[in-house]
Amino acid sequence: MNVARVLSVVILSATICACSSSDGGDSSGSANPGWEKFRHDSSNTGRGNGSVAANNGRKLSVQIDASAPLGAISSSPAVSGDGSAVYIASEGGTVARLARTLGTPVWRVNSCGACPPGKQALGPMVSSPAIYTLTNQPHEDLNGQTTIYVGSTNGSVYGFQDSGSGPPSCIACFQPDFGTGARVQFISSASLTVDPVRATVFGVFLGARIDLPDNRTIGKLYALNSNGTENWEYPRVGAPEIGAVTSSPARAVLTTGGGNETTWYFTAADNYMYAVDGNGTLKWKARIGDVTDSSVPFGLSPVTSAAAIFASSAGGNIVALNQDGSPLWLVSAGAGRFAGSLAIGGIPLGTPTPSPAATPAVTPTPAGGQAFVYGVTKSGSLLVVDVAVPTPTVLPSLPTPVSGQVLSSPSLSSDSYLVFGTDDGTLHAVSAVTGLEPAGWPVVLNPGTTIRSSPTIADDGIIYVGADDGMLYAVGLP
Secondary structure: OOEEEEEOOOOOOOOOOOOOOOHHHOOOOOOOOOEOOOOOOOOOOOEOOOOOOOOOOOEEEEEOOOOOOOOOOOOOOEEOOOOOEEEEEOOOOOEEEEEOOEEEEEEEEOEOOOOOOOOOEOOOOOOOOEEEEOOOOOOHHHOOOEEEEEEOOOOOEEEEEEOOOOOOEEEEEEOOOOOOOOEEEOOOOOEEEEEOOOOEEEEEEEEEEEEOOOOOEEEEEEEEOOOOOEEEEEOOOOOOOEOOOOOOOEEEEEEEOOEEEEEEEEEOOOOEEEEEEOOOOEEEEEEOOOOOOOOOOOOOOOEEOOOOEEEEOOOOEEEEEOOOOOEEEEEEOOOOOOOOOOEEEOOOOOOOOOOOOOOOOOOOOOOOOOOEEEEEOOOOOEEEEEOOOOOOEOOOOOOOOOOOOEOOOOEEOOOOEEEEEEOOOEEEEEEOOOOOOOOOOOEEOOOOOOOOOOOEEOOOOOEEEEOOOOEEEEEOOO
């Protein structure tokens, strides 16, 4: 692996934090327990609280679809806040709950009774489950109750309520209608907003790809209520059309003179990033380059911080935009290309410093001080964009190069390991400081099996990831 720290030539005017504020008291950013959705949280940081350095690389796997043919798992797992439950969806049309140690699924479902008759089968799911788990509730019988939302390529968005005993109940079914001959696909993974007083989900946000009978492909960002009814859509009927939206929207809440202001950011297949307010009104759009790669079905998702919005492009750039959409900086991966989204976080205190002979002037940055934006190219080059240090520094190369293409979005551990899979069935965990992997790594899940799922790092350091063989893997169990 080629590992390089690429430093921006323009310094941000404000320190970037690895977490974001939120209105209404609901949390977002890397402080969240568990792993609630694709890229961890509503800011799409891709960073969790678990440490990977001591992960032993021991793997277990379980088949998600109950019978053949098995559907690939390009979806990414979600882990409840207490770490006891893992949720996953498959391209075979199954949503499943598993225990922390895997084993036989606690339950599997492949239909939704809230949908109209004849349209209840879940269908293939590329979208990752987004979950909200009740904790610290006065009524103890409610603690652990989890709400799950996931989209399907059959044109539906489903909501499930998991009480922890028996199969879940389907509480929501959203199916937009674009007429005969149109095909709607929800490939985007949802982001949720939560009412902190009532402790319930009040908003579900995700994008859609709509193929129309006249061979046009357009996109929508939908804001749904918790029961699956539509709150708003962007663009609204009659407004200019946009490209397919297969990325996961990212949220930022800014404090203004009038209070807190929510903005949703997402990329579309027309190569623009869009910013819409909490009512679905366009604030701005900015051209950032190709945000889709033919190797994966989903688009590259943006990352938000308190100071900027970041995105990777399939053409090999990492771009940063100001909150008003104006360009901040651009870093090129050279000949590299991206199929995965970015991660953002700091390097904690106590991270070992590489030897001075190999990388002069590399020093760890305290957690909460500066922020680093991480990207891994398809060829396995790691880019770390540090907005606080103006001099580029090259980290040592990994002794064993990555043999396959990197198609999964990298996830960042609390001790600054980037975890990602390749199309030859290998899972890697690479230190962003040393370029090395822990003892026993990399881990071969299934030789020759593509990994498009983005790994999930639980708070105890166990890594969960799906693969195209239809299996969910847990790596690092005691």
